[in-house]
Amino acid sequence: MLVVPVKEGENIERALKKYKKKYEKTGIMRELRSRKEFEKPSVTERQQKIKAAYKQRMRSAEI
Template sequence: MLIIEVKPGENIDRALKKFKNKVRKVKQVQQLRENQHFTKKSVARREEIGKAKYIQHLKDTLQD
C-alpha cells in the first residue's frame, strides 16, 4: 500500500504527481502485468540473456 502525505494547502495535482512517481519507482504496475501469467524460469532466463546481449551490442556499436 502506497501512502502519500499531503500537506495542508498543497495542490491536489502535486499530490497526484507524487503518487504517480511513487508507483513508477516501486514498479507496482510492472509487477501486476508480470504476474498475470506464469513464466518458466528457463524462459525468463533466456529473455534476460537476450536482453543483455542486445544492450551489449548497442554499447559496442556506440563505442566504434
Template sequence: MVEIQVRDKESLERALRRFKKKWERAGILRELRGRSFYIKPSDEKREAKKKATRRMARNARIEALRNNPRGARRRRAKRPTDNRRSR
C-alpha cells in the first residue's frame, strides 16, 4: 500500500501530487488493469516473448544509432530496373 506523510507547512495539493507520483511508480493501476480478467499462463508467456522481442529490436536500433554518430541508416543498393515494358 502506498503511504505518504504530509510534511510540515506542505500544502494538500503538493502532498496529493507526491502521492499520485508514488502511486504511479508503484504500478497499482497497471496491475489492476492486468488483473481485470483472467489470462491463461500460455498467453502470458506468449505476450512476454513478444515484449522481449520488441525490446531487443528497439535496443538493437538504439545501439546502431549510437555506433553511427550521424544517425544515418545504411541504404540498400538499388536493383537495376528494366525500363522496357513487355507487352
C-alpha cells in the first residue's frame, strides 16, 4: 500500500501528483500489461536487443 504524507496546508493536487509518481515507480501497470498476454521468451529477448541497439546508437550520436 502506498502512503503519501500530506503536510498541513498542502494542496490536494500536489499530493495526488506525488501519489501518481510513486505508483508509476512501483511498475504495477507495466507488469499488468505484460501479464495480459503471454509473450515467448525469444520475442522478449529480441525486443531487448533492439532496444539496446537503439540506446547505443543514441549514445554514440550524442558524442
